[in-house]
Amino acid sequence: MNESLLLDHESADPPFRSEHDLLGNHQVPFDAYFGIHTLRAIENFPISGETIGCYPDLIAALATIKAAAALTNLDLGLLDEERADVIVRACEEVKGGALHDHFVVDVIQGGAGTSTNMNANEVIANRALELLGHVRGDYGRLHPNEHVNMSQSTNDVYPTALRLAAYRGVSALIVAMSALRREFEQKAEEFAGLLKVGRTQLQDAVPMTLGQEFSTYAVMIGEDEERLQDALLLMCEINLGATAIGTGINSHRDYAFIVCAKLRQMTGIPFTTAQNLIEATQDCGSFVHLSGVLKRVAIKISKICNDLRLLSSGPRTGFCEINLPPMQAGSSIMPGKVNPVIPEVVNQIAFEVIGNDVTVSFAAEAGQLQLNAFEPIIAHSIFKSVRHLRAGCTVLATRCVSGITANADQLRSNVSRSIGIATALNPFIGYAKATDIAREALATGESVLDLLLRKQLLSRHQLERLFDPDTLTKPGLLPESR
Template identity: 55%
Template sequence: MTYRTEHDSLGERKVPESAYYGIQTLRALENFDVTGLPVSQYNKFIQAFAAVKKAAALANLELGELAPEVAEPIVQACKDVRGGLLDDQFLVDVIQGGAGTSVNMNANEVICNRALELMGHAKGRYDIIHPLNHVNLSQSTNDVYPTALRIALVWYSKDLLLALQELRDALYEKGEQFSNVIKMARTQLQDAVPITLGAEFTAYAVTVNEDVERLEEVMKLLCEVNLGATAVGTGINSVPGYGALACSILADITDLPIKQSANLVEATSDAGAYVTLSGLLKRTSVKLSKICNDLRLMSSGPFTGLHEINLPPMQPGSSIMPGKVNPVIPEMVTQVCYQIIGNDMTVTMAAEAGQLELNVFGPIISFNLFQSLGVLTRAVHTLRKRCIEGITANHERCLELLKGSLGVVTALAPAIGYEAAARVVKEAQESKKPVAEVLDAQGLMTAEEYNELLDPSKMLAPRQFRKR
């Protein structure tokens, strides 16, 4: 292997001749061997960095800060990076110190050396195009990193948004399919009153749709960026008009409603948008875990549990019990939800720990948010395709459990009073006699009246009662 010699303020180092990265990336590789995951693991983040660098180069070109013969190869190199041609050159660990400086320098060096190559020069000829003087012109890690992070989060959120919309639609479809399946609802895991299986699944669809709407709101919030703030929000080392122009160009490049924050000092130090997104992912996870636990309960058995629904069988469930099939998809989703809930705590603490004019913990925030968005998106797709769409209802079992429950006598209370209804239920339980027989013996209601009043199909909505 051949090497080239590069230098920085700490001295000289040999860099592989074939590498597009340079000395600062090399130092980061040595310093931050932490997770074993390179930042290119999240390729949309790299694409977002390329978009930001391209917008900066075009803005500097328009303002006369970059000569065309320098700006044009930088812009082309950014296109190549965004196209994924150089993903293998983004090797910095996802967790690093320096508020993301290592990732920013990784991007500066790769784009610079690709631009030099496009011009026909050797890598490392920084006297022609320089990673900092040209690629990073008018920028700081403190505005580039969070701007790229927000763009990447929006792009990953779009994937999750689609997955949630498809899950919502599948749940609505099941709600329609099961609209005539009457069953016993349960509160505190005890018999309550009749409900339809369709109403339960429609409620799941509604709760998922709430988070679809919230995610769309958070995505708009993330499109407010601090590009042009440079180090602390004052715009030092940039020329007048650069920030607004760069943001406008970035909006065109990404096709997102990017706008510059009204107060760049606040935008540089605050991590509130990340907490909002993370909190929403936690909220969605809590809801999905609840739904999955419901599915496990309703499908339990099949012979000694509720067995009101059938989940599609995905794989044999035991190495010792023949024929056993487990609810593996809901189990997987619930575990993903636990991971996301834990990630939210990490994001919360990292956002809180920001000090003075900068939060230096962007790398751990980005790592946890990217992981949460990725695993949740894949889990939601899997839940829909390999579970929800294949669920069937056990009509007869639902009716059997309904008829065997004393929960239906709730409908007696408006007719004979709560205390009288409670006495009837208690006597029926102790004597093992049917409720209708107890009512008739006490002269409270005839069998015909009882059957009319406690018709489950008439207990699914408000109705007028005749007082006795």
Template identity: 50%
Template sequence: MNSEKNIRMEHDLLGAREIPADALYGIQTLRGVENFSISKFKLSQYPLFINGLAYTKWAAAEANHQLGLLTDAQYEGIKAACQDILAGKYHDQFPVDMIQGGAGTSTNMNANEVIANIALKHMGFKPGDYEHCSSHDHVNRSQSTNDAYPTAIHMGMYASHLALVPHIKELIAAFRKKSEEFAHIVKMGRTQLEDAVPMTLGQTFSGFASILEAELLHLDQAAADFLEVNMGATAIGTGICSEPGYAEKCVKALAEITGWDITLAKDLVGVTSDTSCMIGYMSELKRIAVKMSKISNDLRLLASGPRCGLGEINLPARQPGSSIMPGKVNPVIPEVVSQVAFKIIGNELCVTMAGEAAQMELNAMEPVMAQCCFESVDLMANACDTLRTLCVDGITANEDNCRREVNRSIGIVTALNPYIGYEHSTEIAKKAMETGRGVVELVLEEGILTQEDLDTILDAKNMVRPVKLDIHPKC
């Protein structure tokens, strides 16, 4: 320790370096920070990933202690350190870039060094007194980055998944609420942006809820893959540097610590280079992102105008929309949600390409995969909350406009088709387009149906569901 400079000296394979005396990280973390000034995405920004590292190191310490490889003091110190981290302490001591070379070694060593130095504090020693609790020989005992790092990703991502699902469910509930509120409002449905047949505005919002709800099961299934881990694989899956029984004890401890149904992969060599769980989860997030953007596009179209567009709904006004056009208000919330969707779709492509880049017994591209996965979950949660609270909850309907557009639409002739036939319906539709007159007006003029018949056929409840009506046309 150099008290004058308030530093301590640490050394590794490449030599010695000065470390701030009170820093809980060590020399390999310092090298990682210096080598990988790549992005603004630092490990400290992803608390659930840090928690995943803490879970993993705690479970390893539990197994090593049971095997007699750690003293009681070392085990208790490491355990207490991991509990501190899980309580949200010391996250500022994880400064490494999420995107890094070395297959995650800098992240693994960052965790090892911080946990060792926190453990030393609990044991009554100063940071850097590694003879009492070493980042390598004790915190990293029986491990390699190649099993500890992916396991930590799995733990962090499963926790992220559990945190994400309520945000999606709350958005679904908001759409369901609007579907009930708008259940009585008849509007024109559209295909290829052209008038199609009548429906209710409630059915539109129910559709939004349903297509998102359908993804929850798929998302849960994809997340379940994270519960299979390769702890005990060490470097390439052979388990070198670990003792018999360590892998099973470690995974059992991990399950007990987290409360999750975690299992050990059957083939540790195969799984150590396989990143399919991240690819699968990102693929499912992409599906949700595509649907979120589709919904956002529909909301923008339904609210377009408000006077020269569809104008069927009103989105909450959130900010003035132009620096030059007074009175203009833009659909900024659906716009930002679509942009989030594009980012997640791009991240999914990055994860897929990085997954393909695995070579032999390891995938060195896991760091960028992890960054994309954790970022995408955060983006999705924020997008769901933003869309719900700043848009969906405040949507109102232009009921009179919806009804007016239905009445003057040529599309309602489709509702007459089962009763007057396709040929007569086509003739009425053609005449309505040529003359600008209404379908109902023409049908009455030609005496095809009575007003009573038309009122029955065009009743809202009869146009938005399958029905069998006792109608007898005069044609």
């Protein structure tokens, strides 16, 4: 839809319909499914340029909640069957992806999400009116607030929708993380026999295998899959039925429990009604926790990307222990240069997620009394983090990790020249002699292995057993094992 048609109300093309709210009359584009409340939000919040329609999970969540509410109100005798039927049908269409371009309010908005809820009420009401055979805006037949929003408030619908959308988004993120973890597991198996030098503080340390190095990345990701699963449980406690502040005013005494059961049945998600709806309406702690876990995921994956960039640095003057698959030319001036662009983009996603977590923290802290007015920016921040992390994990898995190869010769050369391997000599020749060997190797460039043979400190047979990858990279390296 042409944005100028929404903002230029003097134009006669296309035709307009007149709608009324507490501020007076306003002209709404005749072909719009949204109404006057949405239009005022468009005018008031030209902030990010991103509409709530950019988040399909959120729109589907709103439609699911409106359908559950209509069915509950029907069961309680509060809504007639004809209206309930068309409301549910309209919601099913929206859940299926229809009319998302009519969810046009900015994701960043004042009013604690009221504009988002009103947008949903109006779109669903006007589509339901069409299903009844009436024109859009004929609210005497079916009203956005009186019927679609019956027994509800923004203050229970909006946070419940955020939880439902977050649950689905995070579930998809976990799937992407699992795929990334499996790629690292495969590489760990592929590189299991390749001995290399470990490093601490960027200095040579004791030997390990490249497989062990890659296995740690798989474990790090797997741990955070579990942490996200834990965080999902917090998304399952909802305040639907709380209405304005948690007292349940304007709703039936059985509404909260029935609508929760219907939502549970419709989504397959184990939703429960919060024990204290007043507390649940004002507390954003579950979002703070989820955002914190997302930050943890981002930080750990970013650390992995830092490692991949270091390990692949070069190709002649860096570590050059692994090769990342080349994705694109790396310079407009330097021929042959290839950059680690995939880890770099994932690093940048991590920086964004860390910033989003700061935003969520400030917004949650800024809540006052019985409501937090800043849930829209909390939602926007969390949804961006989830979406971008998911994309980042997928790109990292498919366009980087799966194609990594090892430079076996470079790994072998590094081990043979490393003085860090002298640590393995401690149980056999003592710390003092091992230190002397390390110092001499560093000063002369002679390998530790050659020095030990020349000084006859250990036999060749002993050294072969000592420098076996299986021996060097596991516990049990003691004199009695010679």
